[in-house]
Amino acid sequence: MGEPLTQTPATPAAMAEQEKETPLISLRGITKIYYTTKTPVPALNGIDLDIQPGEFVSVMGPSGSGKSTLLHILGALDVPTRGEYLLEGVRVTGLPDRELSRIRNRHFGFVFQSYNLFPELTALENVEVPMIYAGVRATERRRRAERLLERFGLSHRMTHRPAELSGGEQQRVAIARALANGPTLLLADEPTGNLPTAHGEEIMSILQELNDEGMTLVVVTHDWRIASYGKRLVELKDGQVVGDRPIAPEERRLRPGIGDQLDRRP
Amino acid sequence: MHSWAVRRLARRWWNLLAVLQVAAGVAAITAIGSTVLPVLWQGDDGPQILTVRYERELNEPGIGKVISIEPIFRYEDLELLKSELPGVVAAAEAPESAYQVEVEVEGRRYIVQRVARVGPDYLKLLGVSPVEGSFFSDDDFRQAAADPSGTVKSVVISQELARVLFGNEPATGKTITLPTRAGKTELAGAASSFAHGSVQVIGVVEMPPVRDRYAFFEVYADLLFPSPRAVGGSGTTAAGTGTFYVRAKTGDIEKVRREIIATLTPLIRQREAEEPVPGGGVGAQPLQPPQPPRPSQPPPGEIRVETPQAWAVEAATTGGLYLGSMAMIALIVSGIALFTVTLVNLAEQRHSIGLRRALGASRGSILRETVGEAIVLAGTGGVLGVALSEPVGRFLLQTLLWTARSPLASSSPWRLSAYFDLRAAALGLLLALVVGVVAVLYPGWESSRLQPVEAFRDGR
Numbered sequence A: 001m002g003e004p005l006t007q008t009p010a011t012p013a014a015m016a017e018q019e020k021e022t023p024l025i026s027l028r029g030i031t032k033i034y035y036t037t038k039t040p041v042p043a044l045n046g047i048d049l050d051i052q053p054g055e056f057v058s059v060m061g062p063s064g065s066g067k068s069t070l071l072h073i074l075g076a077l078d079v080p081t082r083g084e085y086l087l088e089g090v091r092v093t094g095l096p097d098r099e100l101s102r103i104r105n106r107h108f109g110f111v112f113q114s115y116n117l118f119p120e121l122t123a124l125e126n127v128e129v130p131m132i133y134a135g136v137r138a139t140e141r142r143r144r145a146e147r148l149l150e151r152f153g154l155s156h157r158m159t160h161r162p163a164e165l166s167g168g169e170q171q172r173v174a175i176a177r178a179l180a181n182g183p184t185l186l187l188a189d190e191p192t193g194n195l196p197t198a199h200g201e202e203i204m205s206i207l208q209e210l211n212d213e214g215m216t217l218v219v220v221t222h223d224w225r226i227a228s229y230g231k232r233l234v235e236l237k238d239g240q241v242v243g244d245r246p247i248a249p250e251e252r253r254l255r256p257g258i259g260d261q262l263d264r265r266p
Numbered sequence B: 001m002h003s004w005a006v007r008r009l010a011r012r013w014w015n016l017l018a019v020l021q022v023a024a025g026v027a028a029i030t031a032i033g034s035t036v037l038p039v040l041w042q043g044d045d046g047p048q049i050l051t052v053r054y055e056r057e058l059n060e061p062g063i064g065k066v067i068s069i070e071p072i073f074r075y076e077d078l079e080l081l082k083s084e085l086p087g088v089v090a091a092a093e094a095p096e097s098a099y100q101v102e103v104e105v106e107g108r109r110y111i112v113q114r115v116a117r118v119g120p121d122y123l124k125l126l127g128v129s130p131v132e133g134s135f136f137s138d139d140d141f142r143q144a145a146a147d148p149s150g151t152v153k154s155v156v157i158s159q160e161l162a163r164v165l166f167g168n169e170p171a172t173g174k175t176i177t178l179p180t181r182a183g184k185t186e187l188a189g190a191a192s193s194f195a196h197g198s199v200q201v202i203g204v205v206e207m208p209p210v211r212d213r214y215a216f217f218e219v220y221a222d223l224l225f226p227s228p229r230a231v232g233g234s235g236t237t238a239a240g241t242g243t244f245y246v247r248a249k250t251g252d253i254e255k256v257r258r259e260i261i262a263t264l265t266p267l268i269r270q271r272e273a274e275e276p277v278p279g280g281g282v283g284a285q286p287l288q289p290p291q292p293p294r295p296s297q298p299p300p301g302e303i304r305v306e307t308p309q310a311w312a313v314e315a316a317t318t319g320g321l322y323l324g325s326m327a328m329i330a331l332i333v334s335g336i337a338l339f340t341v342t343l344v345n346l347a348e349q350r351h352s353i354g355l356r357r358a359l360g361a362s363r364g365s366i367l368r369e370t371v372g373e374a375i376v377l378a379g380t381g382g383v384l385g386v387a388l389s390e391p392v393g394r395f396l397l398q399t400l401l402w403t404a405r406s407p408l409a410s411s412s413p414w415r416l417s418a419y420f421d422l423r424a425a426a427l428g429l430l431l432a433l434v435v436g437v438v439a440v441l442y443p444g445w446e447s448s449r450l451q452p453v454e455a456f457r458d459g460r
């Protein structure tokens, strides 16, 4: 449902031009300083980053390096202290709340470590929530939610509450919910962090499949085996980008089984 | 407002506390409003009754100004009004009454709320007539006058009392016993001079509807005896009370009021002049030189003619303000509960609200949801309170009457259900919603300020 934020270019040529030149996301000098404690905490320090449509970006870095903070800013969940954020060429920083909410609702899907489902709602209803805020009619909502859950093999779990679902199932519901409004970008923070290996692998192959279909993905992790599902690796340290390179297909082949518990958490 | 929000509320038991508190407040408002508001809103539909009273402002040493109501009217005054003023239908003094009198019928005992000795004009004053048997005849009144100590063996009763004592059987001809056991049921003064022993019902009267009873506050009774003092028109002794009642013809009650004052004032002035000077033997003698007025000489009094409605409205206003403000306090306390509960919900829902924000809810929609939840709580409490006000009110009333051993306690509950007024219920509900909205202003504002990242704080 992500309607383009930009004006439609007049000619096909201009359109092609724009497609090439306008990244999906463009960060310039993004700085985030938390003032919640007595001493200000700089979490991000002048991040420059472009993400093209269809990319699968893995963000890695030690704990406290600012990965989650970056993801929150990318998802318009938080505002940067300084810097500029362009989404499809349109300035996001400084937009009024209504606009930001609309962008979160239509353009972004979120998948988080602890699933973040509404405990009082069924799987089906959880998937419907973003569509409520998008103003989708009830019957259409129900239909779309059912389709998404079917796609992730949850047909028999639709009326279950989160507490009655396994972690893997909950995360699949969360992915279904993230896709509810057909977002342009899927953002995941440690999506497998709470899951046993087999389920983690399942989640990653779902994400990979989505990327194969053209979905742009940003996945934050400090686990190389998760990161290696991606096509590009962005490394953070002390709130700065210290590495940005493509992940070669052979690196992916080399990745050990996710099941290796020993060094999952450095 | 989505039904999911209701589910969210139902998960938190403390919401029920707020709902119950609002219900209690609204029940109180509705119950009190139901008894007070109909009186205030009645307008001119009430019975055309006037009270006539003689008032004097005295300056009591050591106390200050005191309003004294003095017995200055005579029976001939009532007759005068009836014959001179075409607007006056009936005039009668307030009957001599006794309260909570015990009676016995076929071995069973009852308490009658009010027993009274009434004059010939009584039914005309109330604007009612017997539904069974007859009212007292002139003979009855003459007999009562001949033997004031109470040998009269005829009584007239209200239809309500008849129903309680005799069910659906005709009451006329039935016997009621007024026991004479000393100390137990005999009440002071007037009551002891009422007839004792067995009396016979000669008639049944349907009394004015409950709604109008306020107008007959001092007049209404369930068990009637003929008054020994009211021998038609010939009495010249001072009436026992400073107040009497007049029923006016439908129409210009204000004109009747003015006429009564105009007719009675000269008579009153004359009587004031003939009054014995306080502390000094005989009153002003025309031939003696005028005495200098002493400081204790009472000033001239004033005739006050009012509709009991005005009195009832005043009583309802004072009572309503007093009880109503207590009910308002209950409602305000429920507002505080609602405020607290909403804040607790908010604290509990920081994560959930952040999540909704992340999924696309704007500040506005979070505000609407929070306000909506409070309105659901307040509204549920309001509806519950309105629904409870009537049965609870009726139960309390029944209990009160039962404790007082009133015959009304066992009468049909429909009779008592008069104390429910839709407008009062609407008012209660409206106030509940207002309280709900006011209570949620701050929590709502706070909730809408929560940022989406809230969902992902604390390692969630």
Ligand SMILES: Nc1ncnc2c1ncn2[C@@H]1O[C@H](COP(=O)(O)OP(=O)(O)OP(=O)(O)O)[C@@H](O)[C@H]1O
Pocket: A034, A035, A036, A037, A041, A042, A043, A061, A062, A063, A064, A065, A066, A067, A068, A069, A070, A222
């Ligand atoms: N709300 C906050 N208030 C103050 N400081 C914060 C806040 N959130 C994060 N920080 C600080 O900002 C820095 C970056 O945090 P962030 O959560 O982005 O790191 P991370 O790379 O996601 O770490 P991890 O791998 O442990 O999740 C850390 O030093 C953290 O302590």
Ligand SMILES: [Mg+2]
Pocket: A067, A068, A069, A189
């Ligand atoms: Mg993190």
